[in-house]
Amino acid sequence: xxxxxxxxxxxxxxxxxxxxxxxxxxxxxxxxxxxxxxxxxxxxxxxxxxxxxxxxxxxxxxxxxxxxxxxxxxxxxxxxxxxxxxxxxxxxxxxxxxxxxxxxxxxxxxxxxxxxxxxxxxxxxxxxxxxxxxxxxxxxxxxxxxxxxxxxxxxxxxxxxxxxxxxxxxxxxxxxxxxxxxxxxxxxxxxxxxxxxxxxxxxxxxxxxxxxxxxxxxxxxxxxxxxxxxxxxxxxxxxxxxxxxxx
Numbered sequence: 203x204x205x206x207x208x209x210x211x212x213x214x215x216x217x218x219x220x221x222x223x224x225x226x227x228x229x230x231x232x233x234x235x236x237x238x239x240x241x242x243x244x245x246x247x248x249x250x251x252x253x254x255x256x257x258x259x260x261x262x263x264x265x266x267x268x269x270x271x272x273x274x275x276x277x278x279x280x281x282x283x284x285x286x287x288x289x290x291x292x293x294x295x296x297x298x299x300x301x302x303x304x305x306x307x308x309x310x311x312x313x314x315x316x317x318x319x320x321x322x323x324x325x326x327x328x329x330x331x332x333x334x335x336x337x338x339x340x341x342x343x344x345x346x347x348x349x350x351x352x353x354x355x356x357x358x359x360x361x362x363x364x365x366x367x368x369x370x371x372x373x374x375x376x377x378x379x380x381x382x383x384x385x386x387x388x389x390x391x392x393x394x395x396x397x398x399x400x401x402x403x404x405x406x407x408x409x410x411x412x413x414x415x416x417x418x419x420x421x422x423x424x425x426x427x428x429x430x431x432x433x434x435x436x437x438x439x440x441x442x443x444x445x446x447x448x449x
Contacts, residue, residue: 213242220244221243235311235344239271240272253278257282268305277317280317280318284317284321296326311345312384347373348380354366361396370389386416404420
């Protein structure tokens with residue numbers, strides 16, 4: 203199918219009212235994390251339908267979609283790319299992985315990251331050297347750091363927790379709430395698979411975890427354990443405040 207036809211179909215689905223709602227939801231105002239992002243207001247199921255129809259678009263076509271300021275163009279491109287990855291042989295998977303890294307600057311909102319990072323980056327690196335993730339985790343760019351931690355969801359699903367825990371440690375001092383949420387989400391997923399491993403991490407780091415990260419992490423623990431770790435966090439914060447106020 204021709205890329206121009208996809209542009210036309212996406213534009214035909216334009217819903218100004220929904221676009222306005224999405225612009226607010228994804229924080230597109232000046233100084234916000236999604237500043238400059240434009241929306242057509244197309245529901246995800248309709249984008250999935252289009253991605254299947256245009257599933258054979260080339261890298262050149264997908265790069266044009268990814269470079270577009272309209273959010274749904276980038277989202278649809280990533281739907282197509284993940285689908286192509288799932289059907290690819292090892293040679294094509296490597297090409298898709300490299301294409302993803304080449305265009306990583308266009309994967310610049312949390313839904314774009316969460317859609318694609320585990321399915322492409324995480325899957326490709328599952329049995330390979332993961333040093334690229336540590337490089338991304340220390341990037342100055344918010345979305346590259348989110349890609350680093352969210353990619354480990356694939357490892358967690360294969361009972362590999364080491365990289366999630368190490369990258370989480372790198373992100374403990376991160377100032378971005380979106381990273382606190384993503385890291386807490388991944389740690390919670392570790393806990394679903396192995397609660398003992400999660401509690402070992404919590405016992406070591408709960409005092410330095412941002413409150414949002416901790417809250418997301420312990421979401422599926424028992425009420426007693428939640429109260430224990432949140433209580434410890436409050437005690438740690440109070441002690442730090444007292445030390446600072448008396449110094």
